[in-house]
Amino acid sequence: MEFSVAIGLLVVTVAISVMAWRNAALMDRLHFHPFSIINRKRWWQLWTYGFVHADGFHLFVNAYVLFLFGPHVEEVLELYKPGLGGILFLALYLGGLAGAVLPALEREKAHPGYAAVGASGAISALLFSSILFEPLNSFYLMFIPIPIPAWIFGLLYLLFEYSMARRGGSTIGHDAHLFGALTGMLITLLIEPSALSQCWQAITGRG
Numbered sequence: 362m363e364f365s366v367a368i369g370l371l372v373v374t375v376a377i378s379v380m381a382w383r384n385a386a387l388m389d390r391l392h393f394h395p396f397s398i399i400n401r402k403r404w405w406q407l408w409t410y411g412f413v414h415a416d417g418f419h420l421f422v423n424a425y426v427l428f429l430f431g432p433h434v435e436e437v438l439e440l441y442k443p444g445l446g447g448i449l450f451l452a453l454y455l456g457g458l459a460g461a462v463l464p465a466l467e468r469e470k471a472h473p474g475y476a477a478v479g480a481s482g483a484i485s486a487l488l489f490s491s492i493l494f495e496p497l498n499s500f501y502l503m504f505i506p507i508p509i510p511a512w513i514f515g516l517l518y519l520l521f522e523y524s525m526a527r528r529g530g531s532t533i534g535h536d537a538h539l540f541g542a543l544t545g546m547l548i549t550l551l552i553e554p555s556a557l558s559q560c561w562q563a564i565t566g567r568g
Contacts, residue, residue, distance in 0.1 A: 366447040367431025367487075370454060371424055374412050374480060378420050381413040388413055393462055393477040395469040407466070411458040411480040423480040426488065434487050437494050441553045450487075453548050457486025460544025461537040482537040486545025489515060493549050493556045496563050512564055518542065 381388040390403075393410035397403045414420040431450070438453070439446025461482020469475040491498070492515040499508035519542060525535040549556055 364447070365432050365435060366450050367427060367435045367454075370451075371427050371431065374414075374427075375420065375424060377412040378414045382416075388478075391478075393465070395466045395475060396471070396473040398466060399470045407459045407462060408455055410462070410478050411483050413478045414480070415478055419479055423484050426484050427480070430484075430487055430491050434491050434494075437491075438552065449552055453486055453490055453545060453552075454483045456548045457483040457541045457545050460547075461485065461534075461541035464536050464540055465534070477534055477537070479534070479537075481534060482541030482544070485538045485541035486548065489542040489545040490549040493546055493560050496560045512560070515542075 377391070381391060391406065391409040391413050393406050394403070398406050414423065431454075434453070435446050435450040437446075438449040442449055458480070462477070465475075465477065492511045496510065496512035496515075498511040500511050500514040501508055519539065522535045522539040522542070525533070526539055
């Protein structure tokens with residue numbers, strides 16, 4: 362059985378999250394804190410915040426989606442770039458983490474009270490990589506009892522996150538979800554530029 366980078370990331374994330382719940386100093390060291398990143402040069406927090414979570418439910422949601430989509434996206438990347446699937450998946454995941462919080466880094470850099478945790482940005486990145494590669498896959502939502510094509514889910518997701526990010530006033534990082542998704546698509550196209558035309562052909566039936 363081949364090693365899966367996606368599953369490895371899942372195991373590491375669960376382990377570090379649990380340790381951070383028991384160790385406030387570790388949580389403080391790893392969480393995303395723009396003020397510390399800029400003023401204390403804690404640049405590692407652009408990535409480490411994704412390996413800690415606020416609580417069990419927060420961890421479960423991200424871990425569950427990573428488990429569902431991560432290994433498959435890794436396999437698809439391996440098909441496109443043989444021998445590099447795991448490395449490229451790691452680049453997609455870590456790139457999604459950093460890209461998701463760049464807007465917040467600039468916006469909150471002068472606010473010592475702002476901090477964030479969670480892998481949602483990276484999860485959005487791999488989710489939208491999956492959508493680019495396989496736009497006609499069926500997605501299920503709890504409030505929609507029928508399957509919907511992945512590309513339609515993607516459009517609804519982007520519109521929802523954009524709307525919620527503009528509205529503000531929420532403890533959920535909607536801007537991180539949005540920019541994580543955009544970063545995921547960008548990295549996917551850097552890896553495989555033909556993914557965009559193939560996605561369009563699949564949606565329009567012109568392939």
